[in-house]
Amino acid sequence: xxxxxxxxxxxxxxxxxxxxxxxxxxxxxxxxxxxxxxxxxxxxxxxxxxxxxxxxxxxxxxxxxxxxxxxxxxxxxxxxxxxxxxxxxxxxxxxxxxxxxxxxxxxxxxxxxxxxxxxxxxxxxxxxxxxxxxxxxxxxx
Amino acid sequence: xxxxxxxxxxxxxxxxxxxxxxxxxxxxxxxxxxxxxxxxxxxxxxxxxxxxxxxxxxxxxxxxxxxxxxxxxxxxxxxxxxxxxxxxxxxxxxxxxxxxxxxxxxxxxxxxxxxxxxxxxxxxxxxxxxxxxxxxxxxxx
Amino acid sequence: xxxxxxxxxxxxxxxxxxxxxxxxxxxxxxxxxxxxxxxxxxxxxxxxxxxxxxxxxxxxxxxxxxxxxxxxxxxxxxxxxxxxxxxxxxxxxxxxxxxxxxxxxxxxxxxxxxxxxxxxxxxxxxxxxxxxxxxxxxxxx
Amino acid sequence: xxxxxxxxxxxxxxxxxxxxxxxxxxxxxxxxxxxxxxxxxxxxxxxxxxxxxxxxxxxxxxxxxxxxxxxxxxxxxxxxxxxxxxxxxxxxxxxxxxxxxxxxxxxxxxxxxxxxxxxxxxxxxxxxxxxxxxxxxxxxx
Numbered sequence: 001x002x003x004x005x006x007x008x009x010x011x012x013x014x015x016x017x018x019x020x021x022x023x024x025x026x027x028x029x030x031x032x033x034x035x036x037x038x039x040x041x042x043x044x045x046x047x048x049x050x051x052x053x054x055x056x057x058x059x060x061x062x063x064x065x066x067x068x069x070x071x072x073x074x075x076x077x078x079x080x081x082x083x084x085x086x087x088x089x090x091x092x093x094x095x096x097x098x099x100x101x102x103x104x105x106x107x108x109x110x111x112x113x114x115x116x117x118x119x120x121x122x123x124x125x126x127x128x129x130x131x132x133x134x135x136x137x138x139x140x141x
Numbered sequence: 142x143x144x145x146x147x148x149x150x151x152x153x154x155x156x157x158x159x160x161x162x163x164x165x166x167x168x169x170x171x172x173x174x175x176x177x178x179x180x181x182x183x184x185x186x187x188x189x190x191x192x193x194x195x196x197x198x199x200x201x202x203x204x205x206x207x208x209x210x211x212x213x214x215x216x217x218x219x220x221x222x223x224x225x226x227x228x229x230x231x232x233x234x235x236x237x238x239x240x241x242x243x244x245x246x247x248x249x250x251x252x253x254x255x256x257x258x259x260x261x262x263x264x265x266x267x268x269x270x271x272x273x274x275x276x277x278x279x280x281x282x
Numbered sequence: 283x284x285x286x287x288x289x290x291x292x293x294x295x296x297x298x299x300x301x302x303x304x305x306x307x308x309x310x311x312x313x314x315x316x317x318x319x320x321x322x323x324x325x326x327x328x329x330x331x332x333x334x335x336x337x338x339x340x341x342x343x344x345x346x347x348x349x350x351x352x353x354x355x356x357x358x359x360x361x362x363x364x365x366x367x368x369x370x371x372x373x374x375x376x377x378x379x380x381x382x383x384x385x386x387x388x389x390x391x392x393x394x395x396x397x398x399x400x401x402x403x404x405x406x407x408x409x410x411x412x413x414x415x416x417x418x419x420x421x422x423x
Numbered sequence: 424x425x426x427x428x429x430x431x432x433x434x435x436x437x438x439x440x441x442x443x444x445x446x447x448x449x450x451x452x453x454x455x456x457x458x459x460x461x462x463x464x465x466x467x468x469x470x471x472x473x474x475x476x477x478x479x480x481x482x483x484x485x486x487x488x489x490x491x492x493x494x495x496x497x498x499x500x501x502x503x504x505x506x507x508x509x510x511x512x513x514x515x516x517x518x519x520x521x522x523x524x525x526x527x528x529x530x531x532x533x534x535x536x537x538x539x540x541x542x543x544x545x546x547x548x549x550x551x552x553x554x555x556x557x558x559x560x561x562x563x564x
Binding site for chain 1 (some may be wrong): 227
């Protein structure tokens with residue numbers, strides 16, 4: 001990991017989907033990516049709790065950063081072909097959500113990444129995310 | 142469906158997670174919810190295509206609206222316990238994404254909703270989404 | 283579909299995993315595969331209802347048959363990289379389970395198949411299955 | 424864990440779906456269940472590799488055993504409402520598959536279990552399985 005890489009990722013995302021909800025990458029290597037989000041009022045659903053898909057905006061972005069890091073071939077790209085999330089808990093406004101993404105499989109044709117998402121203030125896991133990245137030789141389709 | 146219900150949902154979401162990316166509900170009954178999103182530059186990922194989790198922000202919101210519609214008991218609430226998406230295609234900036242949510246199962250304890258997401262400009266399905274809602278008697282946990 | 287193809291698939295599976303639990307393919311084309319299973323005592327779980335993974339043995343086999351049918355290239359093979367099932371109901375001993383598999387996506391690199399599984403005697407859907415097949419050029423890895 | 428509990432589970436399953444393919448439980452507590460399967464010719468698919476749903480027959484049975492162990496209330500039962508598997512590898516005839524199930528969430532209404540399935544002979548993970556069990560007060564529906 002270089003601090004430049006993390007700064008570059010956060011700069012890119014700042015005006016994009018992850019940045020719109022406050023997602024920030026903390027560390028990024030091909031073996032682990034971490035990030036967080038402070039729950040603002042605009043990501044609170046009608047139930048008074050964190051809007052569930054925000055967790056996916058966070059988790060997906062960490063996996064994308066890690067997958068990019070793991071691709072050694074400059075010509076390769078990737079696309080997420082499926083993702084699954086189990087929600088085990090939630091968060092209230094003002095609480096901090098922390099996520100840690102790790103690769104479960106780094107194959108030539110596919111990668112599988114796992115993300116555990118935690119409510120830092122409650123010290124409990126609130127979501128388990130898993131996705132499949134398809135590696136594309138020669139850039140995006 | 143009443144037009145008031147749709148207007149109320151869009152008003153609520155306008156400053157929330159779905160509204161931040163431009164999601165709009167078009168119709169809403171307990172049997173079908175439709176919505177759309179015009180792909181803006183801020184939801185384009187580094188690949189030049191639509192950021193995948195935006196599809197989930199759209200689909201999840203339609204299912205939440207439909208689930209709310211289907212709960213007859215005023216005291217009941219619900220929470221999404223899991224969701225899964227398969228991505229089959231994508232979209233470019235300026236294209237319109239249309240989604241249609243329908244219930245696959247309306248049980249006492251759980252509901253299962255399906256969403257098909259289409260790229261209107263390309264006239265093709267770009268994602269298949271399915272989620273499980275847990276019905277909570279007496280409001281959110 | 284040819285009757286010979288169906289007979290050949292059932293002959294192959296008769297002493298294999300699907301055959302062990304009584305799965306039978308009824309029809310098979312690249313656009314639709316149907317099959318059934320009469321629930322025997324040996325696939326009843328401790329709850330008195332059909333053992334859930336038996337539904338997957340059925341659904342997966344129909345998708346494999348359909349994927350095989352859709353591969354035009356004699357040198358191509360495929361492997362299931364992920365599958366997801368939502369269980370909506372079950373079945374009792376003696377009841378007949380019917381399943382219908384259809385392709386949701388027939389791409390060059392991947393196929394996505396959907397299966398709806400029904401309890402024929404109760405006339406209701408008991409499971410929704412979806413899987414991703416990765417197409418392998420030049421046979422299995 | 425008691426050896427009697429493990430013997431009782433294996434006795435029950437011996438003529439059932441898991442037993443038909445050779446699944447054996449090795450250890451069982453509410454915090455961890457392990458089991459294995461020696462790959463026989465009848466669970467080899469047309470590709471020459473292990474039939475993918477056999478992995479689910481194994482994993483699902485371990486989770487059912489662990490969930491049963493964790494239910495303190497004698498009147499409670501459970502049902503699997505959804506399961507998801509990512510396949511990362513496979514196995515050949517004669518190889519041994521080992522699986523370890525652990526609870527990711529033990530809630531009042533639901534439990535989420537994870538299973539890692541390994542090819543012992545190749546010393547690599549071949550599948551990641553995750554399922555949701557719904558707890559039913561007063562026995563099965």
